[in-house]
Amino acid sequence: MSQALKISDLTLPKAHKRSIMNIIGWGILLALLAWSWEGADMRPMALIDDAENMSQFAASFFPPDFTEWEMYLEEIIITIQIAIWGTVLAVVMSVPFGILSSENIVPWWICQPTRRLMDAARAINEMVFAMLFVVAVGLGPFAGVLALWIHTTGILAKLFSEAVEAIDPRPVEGIRATGANALHEVIFGVIPQVLPLWISFSLYRFESNVRSATVLGIVGAGGIGMLLWEYIRGFYYAETAAVILMIVATVSLLDMLSQRLRKMVT
Amino acid sequence: MSAISVQALSKTFSGNAKALKEISLTIEEGEMVALIGASGSGKSTLIRHVAGLVSGDRSSGEIRVHGNLIQRSGRIPRKVRQHRRHIGVVFQQFNLIGRLSVLTNVLMGVLGTAPAFRTIFGIFTKSEKRSALQALERVGIESHADKRADKLSGGQQQRAAIARTIVQGARVILADEPIASLDPASSRKVMDNLSRVNRDDNVTVLVSLHQVDYAIQYCPRTIAMRDGQIVFDGASDKLTPAFLQELYGAESVKLTNEEKQRETFAEAEVKPVNTPETPHGLPVGAQAKTVTPETQFVQ
Numbered sequence: 371m372s373q374a375l376k377i378s379d380l381t382l383p384k385a386h387k388r389s390i391m392n393i394i395g396w397g398i399l400l401a402l403l404a405w406s407w408e409g410a411d412m413r414p415m416a417l418i419d420d421a422e423n424m425s426q427f428a429a430s431f432f433p434p435d436f437t438e439w440e441m442y443l444e445e446i447i448i449t450i451q452i453a454i455w456g457t458v459l460a461v462v463m464s465v466p467f468g469i470l471s472s473e474n475i476v477p478w479w480i481c482q483p484t485r486r487l488m489d490a491a492r493a494i495n496e497m498v499f500a501m502l503f504v505v506a507v508g509l510g511p512f513a514g515v516l517a518l519w520i521h522t523t524g525i526l527a528k529l530f531s532e533a534v535e536a537i538d539p540r541p542v543e544g545i546r547a548t549g550a551n552a553l554h555e556v557i558f559g560v561i562p563q564v565l566p567l568w569i570s571f572s573l574y575r576f577e578s579n580v581r582s583a584t585v586l587g588i589v590g591a592g593g594i595g596m597l598l599w600e601y602i603r604g605f606y607y608a609e610t611a612a613v614i615l616m617i618v619a620t621v622s623l624l625d626m627l628s629q630r631l632r633k634m635v636t
Numbered sequence: 637m638s639a640i641s642v643q644a645l646s647k648t649f650s651g652n653a654k655a656l657k658e659i660s661l662t663i664e665e666g667e668m669v670a671l672i673g674a675s676g677s678g679k680s681t682l683i684r685h686v687a688g689l690v691s692g693d694r695s696s697g698e699i700r701v702h703g704n705l706i707q708r709s710g711r712i713p714r715k716v717r718q719h720r721r722h723i724g725v726v727f728q729q730f731n732l733i734g735r736l737s738v739l740t741n742v743l744m745g746v747l748g749t750a751p752a753f754r755t756i757f758g759i760f761t762k763s764e765k766r767s768a769l770q771a772l773e774r775v776g777i778e779s780h781a782d783k784r785a786d787k788l789s790g791g792q793q794q795r796a797a798i799a800r801t802i803v804q805g806a807r808v809i810l811a812d813e814p815i816a817s818l819d820p821a822s823s824r825k826v827m828d829n830l831s832r833v834n835r836d837d838n839v840t841v842l843v844s845l846h847q848v849d850y851a852i853q854y855c856p857r858t859i860a861m862r863d864g865q866i867v868f869d870g871a872s873d874k875l876t877p878a879f880l881q882e883l884y885g886a887e888s889v890k891l892t893n894e895e896k897q898r899e900t901f902a903e904a905e906v907k908p909v910n911t912p913e914t915p916h917g918l919p920v921g922a923q924a925k926t927v928t929p930e931t932q933f934v935q
Contacts, residue, residue: 544731544797547687548804549721549748553756558744562735 427607434615435608442597442616449593450620452511452586453579456518461572463523468530468568469556475534484527491524496582500591511592518579518586529571533564569635573628580624584617639665639808639840640686643697647681647690647864655681656692657864663842665702665807668834670851670872671844673861674884679844680728682861683812686842687725688716701808721748724801724839726811726830730793734786738777738796741785742768745803764803771799775829791822798829802837809833811843815850823847827854848880 417424436442469475471484499517507513542559550558587595594617601610640663647656656678663669671679684690686699688706698708704719706712724745732741746764747755754760760768772778775795780788785796794814801809811830815823827843831854834841845851851858852872860868860875860883868879 540727540729540731541733543689544725544727544733544800545744545747547689547720547723547725547727547731548745548800549717549719549723550744551717551747551752553752554744554747557756557758558733558736558740558747562733565735 430607431611434611436612442613445594445597446620449583452514452593453583455515457576457579459519460522464526464530467527472531472534488524488527491520496521500586501589504590509590514586514591522575533567537563566635570632573632577625577628637703638662641700645696646693648693655864666838668841668855670855670858672851677861678864680812683810687810688712722807724804724806724809726797726814728813728816730797732785738785739781742799742803745800768803771802775799791818794826808840813844816846
C-alpha cells in the first residue's frame with residue numbers, strides 16, 4: 371500500500387510537466403500553421419469553386435491511351451538505367467566520404483570540411499544539378515546520371531557516417547591491438563559492422579532515385595520525364611495518364627523488390 | 637632486457653581522478669603475472685597503457701615492451717603500430733568482429749606483419765590460413781573455424797581471441813579481465829590456454845583477474861593494485877587472507893549489483909587455497925575492514 375502511494379507521488383509531477391510540454395508543443399505547431407497561411411496562398415474554397423473545371427480536366431485523362439506503350443517502356447527502362455548508374459556511383463563515392471565525415475574515425479579538421487561539402491551536395495536538389503549538367507554535358511541521360519550521383523552522394527555519405535558513428539568501438543580496438551594500420555581498422559573493424567545498414571540505405575536510395583529520375587527529363591536530363599513533359603505541355607492527357615500509370619507500376623514494383631532485398635540483408 | 641618495463645606511469649582522467657599514480661614495474665620474459673585489485677583500482681588502465689592504446693600523463697616516465705618504446709611522457713610514438721605486433725591483447729569483451737568468421741578473426745593477427753597491399757583486400761595466403769587453423773587447434777576450437785564469431789559462446793570467443801595473439805606471434809600477451817564475463821568451466825579453459833602459451837612458447841603473460849583463486853592457481857607472481865598504486869608485488873603464494881581482505885575491503889561499499897552477482901558466482905566455484913601464516917611483502921597497517929564474498933573463500 372505504502373509503495374503504491376510512493377509511486378503515484380513520484381509520477382504525478384512528471385506527468386504534469388509532460389502535459390505542459392504537450393500544450394506548448396501544440397501551440398507552436400498551430401502558430402506555425404497560422405503564420406504560413408498567407409505565404410502558401412491557402413485558398414481551400416478554390417477546391418469547391420473550381421470543382422467543375424477540375425472534373426472536366428480529370429475526365430480528359432480517361433481512358434488512358436496505351437497505343438505507344440513500347441516507347442514508354444523503353445523510356446522507363448532508360449529511367450531505371452539512369453537511377454542504377456547514379457546510385458552505384460554515389461555508393462562508391464559515399465564509402466570514403468562517409469568514413470571521412472565520421473567523428474569517431476577522423477580528426478575534426480577532416481571531418482568538418484567533408485561534412486560541409488556533403489551538406490552542399492545534399493542541399494541542392496537533383497533537378498538543379500540536372501539543369502546545370504545539361505548545360506555542361508549536353509541534353510540526355512548522362513546529365514541525369516551526374517545529377518543523381520552528386521545529390522545522392524551527399525545523402526548517402528551522411529547516412530553512412532551516422533552508421534559508422536554508432537559502431538561498437540571494441541572490435542576496432544581489437545584490430546588495432548594486433549599492430550594493424552588505420553586502413554585495416556576501417557576495413558576489418560568498421561565496415562563489417564556497418565555493411566548491412568549501408569546496403570539497406572543504398573537500396574532505399576535506389577528506390578528514391580528511380581522516382582527522381584522520372585522527372586529529370588523535364589529539364590532535358592533524359593528518361594521518361596521528357597516524354598511526360600511533352601505530353602502535358604501538348605495537352606495529350608490520355609497519353610499522360612498512360613505514362614503516369616506505367617511509372618506508378620514500375621516504382622511500386624521496384625519498391626517491393628528492394629524492400630525484399632533490404633529485409634534479406636538486415 | 638625485460639619483457640615489460642613501466643617507469644613512473646601516471647594517469648589522470650578528466651575530473652582529476654588519478655587512475656594511476658607513478659606506477660613502476662618490471663616483468664621478465666617468460667613470466668606469467670596476475671594483476672589483481674578491486675574494480676576501479678587501475679588494472680585495466682595499466683594494461684591499456686602497456687598496449688599503447690591510451691597515453692599517460694605528461695609527467696609519466698616511459699613504457700617499454702622488449703625494449704621497444706610504447707610511450708614516453710604521455711606521448712605514443714608513431715612507430716607504436718610496429719611494436720604492437722609483438723603485443724597480443726585479450727580483452728574482457730573479446731573484441732572480435734562478430735559478423736566475420738572465426739578464422740578471419742584469427743587471421744587478423746597477421747595484419748601487422750603481412751604486406752598491406754594484399755591484406756586490405758582480405759587476401760590471405762595458404763600458409764597464413766594454415767597457421768590460423770593451427771592456432772585454433774591449439775585453443776581447441778578448430779571445429780568452429782567457419783562459424784560467425786558472434787555465434788560462439790563467450791569462452792570460445794575468448795579462446796579465438798587468444799588464437800589471434802598466437803597467430804600474431806606475440807611475445808607478450810596482455811589479458812584484461814579475460815574471464816570476468818565467463819562461467820567457471822570456460823574460465824578454466826581460457827586460463828589453461830593462456831598458461832600453455834606461456835609455458836610452451838615462452839610468451840610473457842600479464843593477466844588482470846577479479847578472482848584471486850585463479851591468480852594463485854595459474855600465476856607464480858601477483859601484482860596487487862589499489863587506488864592506482866601497486867600495493868603488493870611478489871610470489872602469489874605469499875598473499876595472505878588478511879591482505880586480500882584489506883585489498884578488496886574498501887570496494888565492498890561501492891559494489892554495483894552486477895558485480896555483486898559476479899562475485900557470488902565466483903564464490904560458488906571456490907576451492908580452498910592454502911595460505912601461509914605469516915604475511916610477506918605486505919604493506920604495514922593492512923587491516924581487515926569488511927568481509928566480501930571474494931575474500932571469504934581464501935580463509
